[in-house]
Amino acid sequence: MVTESFLPSLNGVTTSVRHVLEQLAARGHEAIVITPSAESPRRYAGFAVHEVPAIGYRSFQVGMPVPQVQQLLARFAPDVIHAASPFLLGTAALAAGRRLGIATVAIYQTDVARYARRNRLRALETAAWNVVRRVHEGADLTLAPSTAALADLRRLGLTRLALWGRGVDVHG
Template sequence: MRVAVVTESFLPTVNGVTNSVCKVLDHLASAGHEAIVICPDAGAPDEYKGFTVYTVPALAYRQFPVGLPNPLVQRILARFAPDVLHAASPFLLGAQGIAAANRLGVPSVAVFQTDVAGYTRRHGVGLASTLAWRFVRWVHDGADLTLVPSSASHADLEGAGIDRLARWGRGVDLVRYHPNNRFAPATRALRERLSPDGEVVIGYVGRIAAEKQVERLGSLRGLPGIHLAIVGDGSHVPVVERQLRGMPATFLGRLGGPELAAAYASFDIFAHTGTEETFGQTVQEAHASGLPVVAPGAGGPIDLVDDGVDGYLFSPADDRALRASVRALVMDAPLRRRMGEAGRRAVLGRTWESVCDELIGHYERVILDRALALSGTSSREVYG
């Protein structure tokens, strides 16, 4: 299979979109498929896993490179002649990629991963949120299939009038993120720093931005015997630092690879704070690490946290409920262990290999549907 991946974000920018695109490319390479990548020009490598990476001009918006439409996109696609186009979190560049694929008769799969409407609402531009949904609908209406990561995202897009939807989650590295990391030297050293007197470590991992609402951890002020560990960076760091001032808290900055795995393993509880998460990959990584998770009952975490089994889902707008959920776990070490073990079991079937195999199935489906449409045969005649 020949796959053209058009992504709004790629290396060296590190975020959820880049990570999932790299995992997909890893899988395509290992399975012997051919691929190319088209992404914003922000220092991207010339190739990845042997696949050529093409870049288009970009501008920076809130530290994010935004790829600009460019006539080069259609020429690249025409020359490569893909069987399918994969549009990762499509915005301006992805919209052009989908449109170009349609002109070339190439089926496309759009992966919904960034809540643009929620992002604009969070940054205080309500009218822009309405316009953003119109833009999202226009982009995704051009795709043969839109893959959504959660039931909440499915409901949002369906409510916005977008059809041809299917669920596709994200995988998690069960080897890198493992409960046994707790006994590694790097983890022990970090535990000594975060919990010198046996404090219960409550951790957060992710971007520190307005929509992540990390400052809500300030509601834990006064809980005895705790220490907060914040992993990540972003424009909202000063706000969070002010909100947590005087609390036992350590800001560890952005971490990756083994250092990130050691950070998860040094936590006792994982706290997720944002209410507009389309999926919640860090929740899966925490569960893989054997941690109980406390998260709002909104967005992606609804599908990832089994309330009362492997963590708690609290009322999204209620900081007192967040505090009560964390407090219950702080006070009960056996409960933390039981929920952490349940969380690990919950993600055992969510390897990147399995979810990428599922993605290949979606590719095959849209390719077949296009072929059937051209031949005048309905998919119902084939699938029943």
């Protein structure tokens, strides 16, 4: 589980990641969490949480190997890498997955481009869509939260796409 956001930050990405980790644990799967350094808990749902300092991946060019991320993934050798709302760290993990021959699923979630459009930041919107395309091209499969998001990704020329709705917490 490679996530751009984790506890103590509370947002939609963190919430999804927590639920997925809990469901993995409930089924007896093994996992690790890789996240940017932000004083996250050391463990969650029984799984180790590894923090990667920003210097460890921000200074690298997109597509270049990020040793710490690649080492963590090579050592754990998962069946699949789940990249939650991938940006800098997620992109590094997707590239590492490709290099290591590990299957990858990317979750499209942040919607930077629509945010830019809403706020009339046209140049930023174009740049944001280009980033989204480049990031998600690197995944075996990208999951989008709505048919509208799916259509956006398809318009970018991305092909390995599917719908994945988020959960509703019925217990409040």
